[in-house]
Amino acid sequence: LASHDKMDDSFWEELEEILIMADVGFEPAAKLLDNLRGRARKAGTNDPAKFRDILSEELAEIFKTGKTIKAINPPEVVMMIGVNGVGKTTTIAKLAHRAQMSGKKVLIAAGDTFRAAAIEQLKIWADRVGAGFFSKGENADPAAVAFEAMDKGLAEGYDIIFLDTAGRLHTKVNLMEELKKIQRVLDKKHPGAPHRSILVLDATTGQNALSQTKLFHEAVGVDEIVLTKLDGTAKGGVIVGIALEYGVPITFVGLGEKMEDLRPFHGQDFAQALLS
Amino acid sequence: SLTDRLDGVFKKIRGHARLTEENIQAALREVRLALLEADVNFKVVKDFVERIREKAAGQEVLKSLTPGQQVVKIVHDELLELLGGETVALNLKGKPAVFMFVGLQGSGKTTSSAKLALKLRREFKMRPLLVPADVYRPAAIDQLRKLAAQLDIQAYPSETTMNPVDICVSALDQAKKDGFDAVIFDTAGRLHVDEALMEELANIKAKTSPQEILFVADAMTGQDAVTVAKSFDERLDLTGVVLTKMDGDARGGAALSIKEVTGKPIKLVGVGEKLSDLEIFHPDRAASRILG
Numbered sequence: 001l002a003s004h005d006k007m008d009d010s011f012w013e014e015l016e017e018i019l020i021m022a023d024v025g026f027e028p029a030a031k032l033l034d035n036l037r038g039r040a041r042k043a044g045t046n047d048p049a050k051f052r053d054i055l056s057e058e059l060a061e062i063f064k065t066g067k068t069i070k071a072i073n074p075p076e077v078v079m080m081i082g083v084n085g086v087g088k089t090t091t092i093a094k095l096a097h098r099a100q101m102s103g104k105k106v107l108i109a110a111g112d113t114f115r116a117a118a119i120e121q122l123k124i125w126a127d128r129v130g131a132g133f134f135s136k137g138e139n140a141d142p143a144a145v146a147f148e149a150m151d152k153g154l155a156e157g158y159d160i161i162f163l164d165t166a167g168r169l170h171t172k173v174n175l176m177e178e179l180k181k182i183q184r185v186l187d188k189k190h191p192g193a194p195h196r197s198i199l200v201l202d203a204t205t206g207q208n209a210l211s212q213t214k215l216f217h218e219a220v221g222v223d224e225i226v227l228t229k230l231d232g233t234a235k236g237g238v239i240v241g242i243a244l245e246y247g248v249p250i251t252f253v254g255l256g257e258k259m260e261d262l263r264p265f266h267g268q269d270f271a272q273a274l275l276s
Numbered sequence: 277s278l279t280d281r282l283d284g285v286f287k288k289i290r291g292h293a294r295l296t297e298e299n300i301q302a303a304l305r306e307v308r309l310a311l312l313e314a315d316v317n318f319k320v321v322k323d324f325v326e327r328i329r330e331k332a333a334g335q336e337v338l339k340s341l342t343p344g345q346q347v348v349k350i351v352h353d354e355l356l357e358l359l360g361g362e363t364v365a366l367n368l369k370g371k372p373a374v375f376m377f378v379g380l381q382g383s384g385k386t387t388s389s390a391k392l393a394l395k396l397r398r399e400f401k402m403r404p405l406l407v408p409a410d411v412y413r414p415a416a417i418d419q420l421r422k423l424a425a426q427l428d429i430q431a432y433p434s435e436t437t438m439n440p441v442d443i444c445v446s447a448l449d450q451a452k453k454d455g456f457d458a459v460i461f462d463t464a465g466r467l468h469v470d471e472a473l474m475e476e477l478a479n480i481k482a483k484t485s486p487q488e489i490l491f492v493a494d495a496m497t498g499q500d501a502v503t504v505a506k507s508f509d510e511r512l513d514l515t516g517v518v519l520t521k522m523d524g525d526a527r528g529g530a531a532l533s534i535k536e537v538t539g540k541p542i543k544l545v546g547v548g549e550k551l552s553d554l555e556i557f558h559p560d561r562a563a564s565r566i567l568g
């Protein structure tokens with residue numbers, strides 16, 4: 001983009017290509033380009049050097065959410081959801097590590113009772129983080145795990161509970177029903193729980209992320225999104241369309257496989273990465 | 277569907293006897309949108325649409341089809357050809373036959389390794405050895421060992437203290453001694469831009485000469501599929517691709533992007549979490565799915 005000396009048609013065409021290659025998607029890219037052209041006109045500028053700031057401002061606006069802080073009766077319950085392999089279990093380790101570092105008493109609950117060695121994987125993370133751990137063994141009912149983890153969390157004065165769930169494709173109705181049941185059980189045991197349902201999205205995912213968000217949101221409501229694997233070359237541009245359509249806040253990004261590899265999401269960083 | 281959208285385009289244009297430069301233009305726009313929506317790579321779409329334009333221009337509309345259907349047929353046939361026309365078989369040569377699974381984190385390598393082991397036994401009456409070569413991910417070795425146990429298939433006793441290259445070399449040695457027909461290496465997920473880990477894969481290849489190096493890609497992968505596949509292919513000279521999680525609603529355009537940029541055949545498709553959920557890749561089904 002830097003090679004252009006004015007914001008002419010070829011500049012906007014090149015930008016459209018950059019956005020689509022970043023997985024922004026045709027329609028959200030068109031909307032974004034309209035807004036950007038509007039901003040450039042308002043600012044009375046045709047200088048591409050000014051463009052970085054214009055994009056930053058526009059994305060900051062798109063990603064802004066009227067963040068409502070709900071009053072939470074402890075323990076705060078965080079439920080991790082998402083399709084297979086996106087990084088739910090590893091992200092729990094990262095979030096738990098953060099919570100632990102801020103002095104909270106953290107409980108990690110092994111709600112994936114289906115996949116081979118899912119419980120072992122999470123237990124290793126819980127030990128590394130230094131958090132409490134609860135599991136019921138393979139093939140236990142995930143709703144029962146949720147219920148009993150809630151029990152333990154309340155009884156032993158935990159500040160926050162992270163509940164892992166099995167990866168599931170959003171199109172599998174029975175698995176989405178299972179998720180709804182887990183949510184009902186949590187709420188029944190501790191009204192208001194889960195306080196945060198976090199949808200984990202993989203930055204390498206294309207337009208299917210929109211379908212994932214839609215169906216998970218319809219099933220249990222998505223409170224936050226964490227975008228993982230941004231340490232690769234994928235840009236995660238689908239979150240632009242998701243922000244435009246659903247307004248769900250993107251709270252963190254995953255930048256690696258260690259428990260420290262988590263960073264708060266900022267629209268400006270994202271804008272910067274899009275153009276790099 | 278694309279056919280409906282194209283019929284809509286042609287309704288507005290009069291004179292449907294022949295596909296002309298003009299009426300093709302609007303139709304190609306719909307094709308381009310459909311392919312981008314399906315996650316086919318931007319540059320691959322550009323080249324593809326150009327080829328369709330050349331093929332379509334001047335064609336007579338067949339009596340049995342609407343112009344929209346005609347264009348879809350041209351697109352479908354072209355997609356089919358690009359995706360590899362027909363099924364490419366697994367290379368089972370070697371005593372033992374050596375398979376290596378590689379790919380990004382979370383794409384489905386461990387599950388696909390176990391699925392392949394089951395397929396080799398069921399369909400080809402082979403006795404496979406599953407080799408956990410991921411010493412980094414917590415409980416990765418446990419995961420493959422558990423899947424192997426479920427199948428009553430032997431797993432090499434890897435430990436996280438071992439080096440993945442040594443694991444693969446020793447496992448191949450043991451497989452030869454004990455008369456296994458096949459050896460399957462499940463490697464750790466890694467980024468194509470991680471020099472050290474890509475070097476590890478190159479070393480495993482150098483020391484074990486797998487006759488199948490299978491790149492495992494998630495069907496929902498977006499534009500980045502091209503960059504990743506190209507990188508793995510340049511480094512390892514892949515022999516095939518496995519597309520996983522095709523039981524979802526991802527259109528799977530990554531399949532076309534990967535095939536176009538590497539030229540390597542898509543051999544297998546993961547269609548579920550059960551170990552029997554592994555199918556041969558059907559180019560015609562993939563083509564229809566990409567077009568939506």
Ligand SMILES: Nc1nc2c(ncn2[C@@H]2O[C@H](COP(=O)(O)OP(=O)(O)OP(=O)(O)O)[C@@H](O)[C@H]2O)c(=O)[nH]1
Pocket residue numbers: 082083084085086087088089090091112115118165166167168228229230231232253254255256257261381382413465467
């Ligand atoms: N490079 C990178 N890898 C990640 C990141 N987050 C997770 N991973 C890796 O992605 C793979 C899958 O992570 P998991 O945490 O097991 O994913 P999951 O969603 O729990 O998977 P299932 O439970 O099987 O659905 C592992 O190899 C992780 O180390 C990230 O931010 N960057």
Ligand SMILES: Nc1nc2c(ncn2[C@@H]2O[C@H](COP(=O)(O)OP(=O)(O)OP(=O)(O)O)[C@@H](O)[C@H]2O)c(=O)[nH]1
Pocket residue numbers: 084085115167169379380381382383384385386387388410413416463464465466520521522523545546547548549553
């Ligand atoms: N629905 C569905 N899920 C799949 C398929 N293949 C794998 N999975 C699931 O995807 C998740 C990741 O699979 P793994 O086999 O652990 O992936 P991996 O590539 O070995 O992951 P890393 O070793 O961390 O890189 C698991 O939850 C699997 O059950 C498939 O074809 N369909």
Ligand SMILES: [Mg+2]
Pocket residue numbers: 088089090112118164165166167
């Ligand atoms: Mg998990």
Ligand SMILES: [Mg+2]
Pocket residue numbers: 385386387410416463464465
């Ligand atoms: Mg694995």
